[in-house]
Amino acid sequence: MIRSARRPAFAAVAAFLLSMVSWVWGCSRGDTQAALAEDAREPTLELLFTYGSEKQSWIDQSTKSFNDQRRRSGSGKLIRVRPVPMGSGESIDELLAGRTQAHLTSPASSAFIKLGNAESRAKTGRDLVGPTQNLVLSPVVIAMWKPMAEALGWGQRSIGWAEVVDLARRPDGWASRQHPEWGRFRFGHTHPRASNSGLIALLAETYAGAGKIGGLTLDDVRRPETMRFVEGVEQSIVHYGSSTGFFGRRMFANGPSYLSAAVLYENMVIESYDPKNRLPFPLVAVYPREGTFWSDHPVGIVEREWVTPEHRAAAQEYISFLLARPQQERAITFGFRPADPGVQLAAPLDAAHGVDPREPQTTLEVPEPTIVNAVLDLWQQVKRNARVVLAVDVSGSMNEQNKIGAARDGAQSFVSALGDRDEIALLTFNSKVAWALPQTAVAPARQRLLGLIGGLFADGGTALYDAVRDAHASFTKSPEPSRIAAIVVLSDGADRDSTVTLDALLKQIRFDSEGRSVRVFTIGYGSDARAQELQAIAEATQGRYYEGKPENIREVFKEISTFF
Amino acid sequence: MPRDQPGLTLIGKLTVAAVLAASAYGAWYYFRGHAAPGNAVNSAVTSGRAAGGDRSTTTIGVAYGTEKQRWLESAVEQFSKTPAGNNIHVELIPMGSIEAAQALVRGDERIHAWSPASALYKESFVTEWTLKHNKSPILREDTLALTPMVFVMWDERYQAFVKKFPNVTFRTIGLALDEKSGWSGIAGRSEWGLFKFGHTHPNQSNSGLMTLVLMAFDFQRKCRDLQMKDIVDEGFQDWMRGIERGVTGLSNSTGNMMREMVLKGPSSFDALFVYESVAVDYLKNAEGRWGRLRIVYPDLNMWNDNPFYVLDAPWSSDEQRKAAGTFLDFLMTEPIQKQSLVHGFRPGNPLVSIKATDSPFVQFGSFGLRVDLTTTCETPRAEVISNLLGSWQRANNR
Numbered sequence: 001m002i003r004s005a006r007r008p009a010f011a012a013v014a015a016f017l018l019s020m021v022s023w024v025w026g027c028s029r030g031d032t033q034a035a036l037a038e039d040a041r042e043p044t045l046e047l048l049f050t051y052g053s054e055k056q057s058w059i060d061q062s063t064k065s066f067n068d069q070r071r072r073s074g075s076g077k078l079i080r081v082r083p084v085p086m087g088s089g090e091s092i093d094e095l096l097a098g099r100t101q102a103h104l105t106s107p108a109s110s111a112f113i114k115l116g117n118a119e120s121r122a123k124t125g126r127d128l129v130g131p132t133q134n135l136v137l138s139p140v141v142i143a144m145w146k147p148m149a150e151a152l153g154w155g156q157r158s159i160g161w162a163e164v165v166d167l168a169r170r171p172d173g174w175a176s177r178q179h180p181e182w183g184r185f186r187f188g189h190t191h192p193r194a195s196n197s198g199l200i201a202l203l204a205e206t207y208a209g210a211g212k213i214g215g216l217t218l219d220d221v222r223r224p225e226t227m228r229f230v231e232g233v234e235q236s237i238v239h240y241g242s243s244t245g246f247f248g249r250r251m252f253a254n255g256p257s258y259l260s261a262a263v264l265y266e267n268m269v270i271e272s273y274d275p276k277n278r279l280p281f282p283l284v285a286v287y288p289r290e291g292t293f294w295s296d297h298p299v300g301i302v303e304r305e306w307v308t309p310e311h312r313a314a315a316q317e318y319i320s321f322l323l324a325r326p327q328q329e330r331a332i333t334f335g336f337r338p339a340d341p342g343v344q345l346a347a348p349l350d351a352a353h354g355v356d357p358r359e360p361q362t363t364l365e366v367p368e369p370t371i372v373n374a375v376l377d378l379w380q381q382v383k384r385n386a387r388v389v390l391a392v393d394v395s396g397s398m399n400e401q402n403k404i405g406a407a408r409d410g411a412q413s414f415v416s417a418l419g420d421r422d423e424i425a426l427l428t429f430n431s432k433v434a435w436a437l438p439q440t441a442v443a444p445a446r447q448r449l450l451g452l453i454g455g456l457f458a459d460g461g462t463a464l465y466d467a468v469r470d471a472h473a474s475f476t477k478s479p480e481p482s483r484i485a486a487i488v489v490l491s492d493g494a495d496r497d498s499t500v501t502l503d504a505l506l507k508q509i510r511f512d513s514e515g516r517s518v519r520v521f522t523i524g525y526g527s528d529a530r531a532q533e534l535q536a537i538a539e540a541t542q543g544r545y546y547e548g549k550p551e552n553i554r555e556v557f558k559e560i561s562t563f564f
Numbered sequence: 565m566p567r568d569q570p571g572l573t574l575i576g577k578l579t580v581a582a583v584l585a586a587s588a589y590g591a592w593y594y595f596r597g598h599a600a601p602g603n604a605v606n607s608a609v610t611s612g613r614a615a616g617g618d619r620s621t622t623t624i625g626v627a628y629g630t631e632k633q634r635w636l637e638s639a640v641e642q643f644s645k646t647p648a649g650n651n652i653h654v655e656l657i658p659m660g661s662i663e664a665a666q667a668l669v670r671g672d673e674r675i676h677a678w679s680p681a682s683a684l685y686k687e688s689f690v691t692e693w694t695l696k697h698n699k700s701p702i703l704r705e706d707t708l709a710l711t712p713m714v715f716v717m718w719d720e721r722y723q724a725f726v727k728k729f730p731n732v733t734f735r736t737i738g739l740a741l742d743e744k745s746g747w748s749g750i751a752g753r754s755e756w757g758l759f760k761f762g763h764t765h766p767n768q769s770n771s772g773l774m775t776l777v778l779m780a781f782d783f784q785r786k787c788r789d790l791q792m793k794d795i796v797d798e799g800f801q802d803w804m805r806g807i808e809r810g811v812t813g814l815s816n817s818t819g820n821m822m823r824e825m826v827l828k829g830p831s832s833f834d835a836l837f838v839y840e841s842v843a844v845d846y847l848k849n850a851e852g853r854w855g856r857l858r859i860v861y862p863d864l865n866m867w868n869d870n871p872f873y874v875l876d877a878p879w880s881s882d883e884q885r886k887a888a889g890t891f892l893d894f895l896m897t898e899p900i901q902k903q904s905l906v907h908g909f910r911p912g913n914p915l916v917s918i919k920a921t922d923s924p925f926v927q928f929g930s931f932g933l934r935v936d937l938t939t940t941c942e943t944p945r946a947e948v949i950s951n952l953l954g955s956w957q958r959a960n961n962r
Contacts, residue, residue, distance in 0.1 A: 074621075131658050137827055158755045213746065214758045289755045294828055309674075313655070341826045341849035358854065360831040362747075362757025365812075 045077040045314055050100060052108035053085035054245065054265065055136060055297060058334045062327045066318060079314045088196070092116035095128055101306045104315040106135055106299035109196060113298055120303075132298035135322055136336035139360050140200050140292045141285040143248065143269050144261040146354070149284050151177050158361075160289035162208040164261060169232030174260075187236050188251070188262040191562040192379055194242035199372075200293045200364075201263040205233050206375050207364060213290045214365040221374045231382035239484050239519065240383075242562040244268065246544070252277045254511075254542055261286070265295055270335030270353045287359035294363065297339070380419060384484055386564035387423040387439065389471040390414065391489040393525070395430045398458035398492055403526055406550035407490055410557040411453045414488070417561035418442045423483065425474065426452055429467035430460030431497040439474065464491045465498035465505045468520060468537060472509045475518045484564055485518040488557075490548065491534065492525040502533055511542045519543035521560050525553065622887040623653040625674040627664040629681040629770065630819030631842045632708070632870065635907040636679075643894050652887045660768045660816035665689040669696065673879040677888040679708060681770040681818070681839070682868040703876040704889055706896060709909030711841040712865045712937055713774050716822070718830045719856035724751035725834075732860040734782040737761050737835065738803060741810030747834075756830065762813035762821055763837040766956055771818040774866055775837050776952050779804060781864045781941050788942035795951050805959045818842050829854035839868060840933075844908025844924050847931055859932035864941050870909070 051059055063083045071079045086094070088107030094100035096119060107113065113129050120128035142164055144154070151174070152159050152167075167177065167185045174182035190198035207213060209229030210220035220226060238259060241247050248268035251259045272283040299322070301307060301315045321327060328338035332346055337357070345357040367375070392411060398404040418424060420443035426436040436452050437445065471487045479485075495502075511517045520543040522534035531547070538545040544563075548556045628636055636656055643649035659667065661680035668675055669692045680686075686702075693701040715732050717725065722732070728750050729736035740759040743749040747756035766772035781787055783803055784794045794800065813833065815821045822842045825833045826849050836843075843859050850857045872895065874888040894900060901913035905925075910918050918925045918935060925935050944952075 074623075134827065139831070291757045291831070294831070296828075316655070337827070339827060341823060341846060341853070344852050358829070361755050361829075362760070363828075363831045365758065 043077045045073045045079050045310060047079065047081045047104065047311060047315055047318060048100070048102040049081055049083045049104050049106070049318070050086045050091040050094065050102040051083060051106040051299075052088045052091075052297065054108050054267075054295070055334070055336065056085045058136070058331050058336065059083050059085075062322055062330065065327070066321050071317065073310050073314050075310060077310075079317070081318050088112045092128070095302060095304070096120060098304070101304070102302055103307050103311045104299060104301050104319065105129060106297055108295045108297060110296055110298045113300060127303050129300040130303050132300035133319065133323065134339040135297040135299050136331045136339055137297065138265045138267045138295050138336055139287065140197050140295065141264060141266050141269060141287055141355075142261050143251065143264040143272070143283050144286055145256045145280075146282045146284045148174075148182065148256065148260050149286055151179055154284060154286060158289040159286050160208070161204040162290065164286070164288070165205050165208050165229075165233040168236040169229070182256070182260070185236065186238055186258065186260045187233065188238045188247060188259045189240070190244050190247055190263070191240040191242055192376060194240075194562040195244055196295065197244045197263050197265065198240065202230075202375060202379050203367065203372070204288065204290065204292070204364060205230050206378070207290060216365070216367045216371055218371060218374055221371060221378055227378060227382060230378060234379065234383045235482065237384050239486075239563045242559050248272070250542065252279060252283070255280045258542060266355055267335030269355055270348045273348065273353045282354055284354040285356065285359075287356065287361070291362040291364035292360050293366070383419070384482070385419065385421045385423070387475070387480055387483040387485050388418070388564065389425045389427055389439075389474060389487045391427045391429060391467045391471050391487060392453075392456060393430070393462060393464065393491040393493070394428045394456055394458045394460070395462040395493060396459050397528065401526070401550060403492055403550055404456065404458045406553045407525065408453050408456055410548075410553035411490070412450050413554050414557035414561050415442070415446060415449050415453065417558060418564065422564060424449065425471075427467060427471055428456060429463050430458070431463055432460075433463055433467045433470050461497040462491065462493050462495050463497040464489070464495040464533075465500045465502060469500050469505055469508060472518055472520075486543070486563065487518060487520045488523070488560055489520060489537075490523040490525050491529060493528045494530050495533070502536065506536060506540045509537070510540045517541060519563075521563070522546070523548040523553070523556055525549070621651050621653050622881075622883045623655060624676040624884050624887045624891065625655045625657050626677045626679065626888070626891070627657045627659045627667065627675045628679040629661060630658045630817040631681055631711075631771070631839050632679065632907075633658065633819050634845055635904050635909065638903060639895055639900050642900070643891060646894065648890050649894065652890060654891055658817065661770045662768055663816065665692075668701065668875070668877070669693055671879070673877075675875065676877065676880045676884045677872065677874050677891065679870060679872040681870060683871045686871065686873075697878070699876065701875050701877065702873045703885060704874040704892065706872050706892055707912040708870040708872050708895055709841070709901075709904045709912045710870065711839045711868050711909055712940070713771065713778060713837060713862065713868075714840045714843050715835055715837055715860040715862065716825070716843040717835040717858050717860065718854065719858040721747075721756065721830060721834050722858040722860070724753065727751065732835070733862065734779045734807065738807040741807060756834070759810070760812055760832065760834045761836070762811060762825075762833045764818050764821060765814045765816050766953055768816035769818060770868060771837070771839055772814070773949070773953060774868070776804075776956055777944060777949060778862055778864060778866060778941070779807070780944075780952055782862065787864050787939050790944040790948050792948055792951060795948055795955060801955060801959065804956065808956065808960050822846050826850045826853060841908035844928065844933060847924075847928055857931060861932075861934065861937060864939050865937050866941055866943070870912070
């Protein structure tokens, strides 16, 4: 999917957001269903509401308040709203296909509604979603540690994308700003094909490289100087990823040695001030001088036959509830700007929480889709390439519930998603560790690798720690700092056969702030997986732990692929 | 007609034909001193169903332009608390004028009454409806309120703008849009980015079409007798294309564009061309967020008359027709008309003065608001407007 570079930008975003939330959806749905059981005794009108997961905390609280009021429809049925967090693109795709029969929907950006309606009109002659209203707003910002932002002049003057991305390109990093003690300028943004904020960051880099603030042309994008500029920035990227929220929370947890700055939503800067984060320094929002973009969270009623007049009236009532003053004021406490212009902006939307409600002063011009696609093609050419070891558990327990079959399928989708210039090795482990394929460039080995994965079968014990140790050692033997180094390991049970202990392994692989680290992404596969140990391995390396099962393993692998 | 004249759809032709009657009617109506046309203004209590009678609720859908959103939403809430409105549920359906006309002709059974921004679309709607149903769709109508067009700009940027350009007109807006370095070249403020100007989509919104007509008058420096040659004039075409290349937004809703300007501040728009009422309605909200707004009247202007039509649709029951009439009566009552004033409209009910001390037209003078317009223009002939819209569509591929 990553390789299909000519898909429309937001369609690509839509496809990738699938992986980000599907497993969360499963959990959330279960909880909600349990709550709904209380009302099973009386006639109920259920409203299914799919929405962008960025605003989950606010929607959860507000919907609970709405449901607690036990409102009734025109025919006397109890109205229950069932909110389902979902990637914005995914929610539109699901509606278009009729798979998820939501009654109302709210993606993160109105661009998704426009695309969905255009596609629906082309196919059926009518819109997919009716007129919309914004629920809340949040601008895209560069989140930066306050002392670092001040070193760039924050508080005294406005800072631009050009300055930040130029600093990211410089090998001497912070030394060029009289702060050699801070080392390299570590910059991060999400995957531009998977995440809205990543795409925005990439467009901003391209504008900066072209020396423009509007009117970007294909010639600008294809000019060698633009390409060199974007390449310089992208080579400094720590890693990519599909979730802006995850990126931000990693930054809060790991401090300035992990990232100097990242492209996030403004509400995440405010979230960083939650005392539980215990930050080394405050984070502040830089509103780039050249402009940024807004996430505007439109909500609308779905125009499909499963939405009856009674659903419509109830949905309108729920929308009015979300737009009413108490809910809009509550949105502020979650760091969002209310969409009701009558609600005054108040704390925490203030300088004490690193943000400035009088910003941004301008927005960047969104280029035509052909130019956006050219920018994405450019990114594919100049992005920081990855070097990955894929370590797959082939112990006997993988035979249960067809775990091995689904794992093969997921691993193959992962390999398909890697770029041609990435490198990969395949390592399998049961009682012993075996290199099925040594490190090699993806492009020439892709088909062979897919075949190897397709032929994996399960047998024997589990030497998980030895496998991670060996995979890690392969990086330290021949380091290649220009690449994102990562191990992706899938395991379904307890380690019984390793020669190395977990403690010894963790010491060996722990994150190195000088940037020579190998991140380990662990997947606890099935109900017998040892989540605690796998989580410890991921956290020691600033990677990420995932819960996998045969039903979602493909999505988990896809999401991991967005880190590269 | 020259061979290279742009074409227009049937509804487009019918639509622009109606502009003749609409704007002329608005001007005539306003200047004759607000004498209420059509039915008498009755109280909601006397014309509606008796309070305490039938307890079943009658639901009516009212399609309306979002420029009236705040006023109508507030009115609906108050209506529900009156004896007449107690058993009537009013569902407001925001829709662009053309969108609503097309929905009705298609048979959108949610709509029992319609209040577009102006009568611009009435004639085309009536013609298409009559072809289908062999009778007029309008059972009853009245003018709710009047409003002209204005430029609205962030005051800080307005002050910087008029230091470079003598005043705010379509000509100077065009020059600002043409400035490649944006605000850096206009006022040395690179952090303000490019100059951003917006108006609604001329083929989807009444205010967008008004914008094009007033641009044509501005360019030709006249206020009447706009001719075909003025529209096909190469200089005008180039100038209009130049401005429209820089225009952003192009929403189908004036209210939504203004709301976006207030919510997203100058990052979204430096200036918009909108209804006066919409600008007034958001003056205070804007001040609490991004700072003061400035209203500037174009030298040449036109009226929008906000009609309300009770529809004689086959899907409307007698109860719904009656309920729509009751709601119209309520909207024309003095208290609700006075509230229209609060939302920036010039009331359709002549008993409500816009010069009272609590009128925004008196209170907000410092924002640039004023009672009298310099010149209101004569509505061009239908074929002139038709070609203006057609040439815009062709030039902008929209």
